[in-house]
Amino acid sequence: MPSLRTIAHPFLILLVLVITNFTNGVSLASQVDTVIEKTQTESGATWELGYTLDKPSQQLVFVRNPDASRTTRWLPKSSDIEIAYDTISQQEIVRSKTGKPISKVSFVLTPTYKHLGKDYAPFSPFSNGGNAFHSGRLFACANTCEDEHNEWPITLKVPSGEHIVLNGRVVSGSASWVDKNNGRQVYVGKQQPIITDSAVALIDPALPESIQAKLEYDMPNIMAYFSHSLNPLSTEKPMLFASYAMVDGHSSQGGTLPNQIFMHWNRNDLDKRAENSDFANKTLWFFAHEAAHLYQPGNTAGVSENDEQSWLHEGSADYFAALAMKYLYEDANSYVKRRITHAFESCTQGLTQSTLADAYKNGHFNLYYSCGMVMHRAIDSVVQQKTLGEESLFTVWKRLQKAVSRGMPPGTATFLALLEPYNAPELIDAINNATSDNDKKAILGLQTLYRMGE
Ligand SMILES: [Zn+2]
Structure with missing residues (x-):
């Protein structure tokens, strides 16, 4: 599975x-x-x-x-x-x-x-x-x-x-x-593709209805949410592909190309799998995560650097997916909560095996998703507290978009500098610890960030 x-x-x-x-x-x-x-x-x-x-x-x-x-x-x-x-x-x-x-x-x-x-x-x-x-x-x-x-x-x-x-x-x-x-x-x-204000989608009509509905109606909503929370895309409308071969097989592949997000199921048992409500949520999360990348500065080609800074892009894409799902569906709340708890657990577990800085080199790339999501969740929470709800993580990312459009590099240094004005040294310390190469410090830092996000 x-x-x-x-x-x-x-x-x-x-x-x-x-x-x-x-x-x-x-x-x-x-x-x-x-x-x-x-x-x-x-x-x-x-x-x-x-x-x-x-x-x-x-x-x-x-x-x-x-x-x-x-x-x-x-x-x-x-x-x-x-x-x-x-x-x-x-x-x-x-x-x-x-x-x-x-x-x-x-x-x-x-x-x-x-x-x-x-x-x-x-x-x-x-x-x-x-x-x-x-x-x-x-x-x-x-x-x-x-x-x-x-x-x-x-x-x-x-x-x-x-x-x-x-x-x-x-x-x-x-x-x-x-x-x-x-x-x-x-x-x-x-x-015929489904053409909405925010995307052009080809969704296989044999997909279970729950997934079709999520992709047809909810993906445009998710993209509208990102356009509103960050800045609208300046590129042509992105394309979504969801194909279901309905053949004997057990593979699936999801991926992205510039301005395209796709998922293929080479199997014939999705009706059965869709009985588990997590399946539609997982599928939507995948598309929402990839859609979030389209809105990231320095990422207009649909690609991001694959290096120790990946917690910035992967972690925020996962957290943005969580926010979008939470905002749009009350019934996804428990699913989103479970994913956040799971991210925390697999991040702290993974940090005993690899630092975040080295994770991309030694097969632990998933740490950038899990630890990165916990980090972004903490940033969101602290920014909201410090500004009495006037600002949020999205505000910081909008500033990052602006900074990058003025020629700043789209990496972690630019991003972390944008957190300075919030006067939250405990947040910066925890992030520095979480990304340090001392595993005990990293785990403590991550635990602090997890608590800050509660
Ligand atoms: Zn990603």
């Missing part, structure tokens, strides 16, 4: 990729044009992918190489073309079996869910025949991807009766765009 944390786990790993794969700049390297086309016949849907190179090259390689699954899931349309996995460079290579330079290659794809431990799933199928795919999976380069190349012209064609949802817009027939960085999720199918 995946808990929220295992569900959220791929996101943590993806953050690392986000940072390491991020490159800027345009290159004059050999251009590769990508065309992906879905066709629908009586026997089913076919997804074909073609690459056209402007100069014949020895091979085609990919930006993202999480495993060797393209070698079995991408079927070359020409018998002279193969995808080989090179174990030394750990990458998949498209080449001619007879050594001819290649200038145009095409494949038939396998459009089912494939779990990639360290990357976004290539396809997230919906129960009603729709599919979201991850464009970054397609990014390919002639000969090598090691230059500054970061522009990927892609054309997508879909059958009549179906449409594309790209960057929040519904398009029929075909769409072309220049992709970059880590790519994006693109939907193809018959389902």
Whole structure:
């Protein structure tokens, strides 16, 4: 049974990729044009992918190489073309079996869910025949991807009766765009997105009603709450994807890309799981946490640094999710309380094994969520006390947004400096202790913060 944390786990790993794969700049390297086309016949849907190179090259390689699954899931349309996995460079290579330079290659794809431990799933199928795919999976380069190349012209064609949802817009027939960085999720199918003032959502109609309702009606409310409590988003409307494959399986993956939040369930037992009311709450919490990130300064790309300062972004996102759920639903109160108690317990337990500063290096990344939430809860409480309820944690975060927009770094130093005017040395001391590298001090600091939040 995946808990929220295992569900959220791929996101943590993806953050690392986000940072390491991020490159800027345009290159004059050999251009590769990508065309992906879905066709629908009586026997089913076919997804074909073609690459056209402007100069014949020895091979085609990919930006993202999480495993060797393209070698079995991408079927070359020409018998002279193969995808080989090179174990030394750990990458998949498209080449001619007879050594001819290649200038145009095409494949038939396998459009089912494939779990990639360290990357976004290539396809997230919906129960009603729709599919979201991850464009970054397609990014390919002639000969090598090691230059500054970061522009990927892609054309997508879909059958009549179906449409594309790209960057929040519904398009029929075909769409072309220049992709970059880590790519994006693109939907193809018959389902119309739900378009609200705050988001564009594709929610699988086979999901249990309790979850559908939470995502359809409550997510917009949560985002409106964040827009009101912090500052409204200056980006285009974010997209939410919730796909439910309804197949035999036990995996789920949740993740984010810039301005996109998604969750896929590759299983068929959600009706049963939804009988437990915590399941809908957990799902909503996941989306609320990710939505909170969209409002964080220095995080407009939907990515945050993966380092010892992560308690700032992960802890506040979890605490903001708690606040949003508490504000919007009385009946979520006991769930939120349990999560806070659990966060306190797992944080103090975890601090006996790792300091907060080192947690990202030694597999204890969850401490940034749990300890960070306890810390933000204490800050909220102290700020409210000191200002007789005039201000709250949101006020501090709004100031952080402002400071960052003026060029201050979006990290803990800027944030902690904003707490100085509240004249709360006991709060600052407790935070310093909680983040110190002495485990006894850290636990004491955390216990003090937990009490301050009561
Ligand atoms: Zn997060």
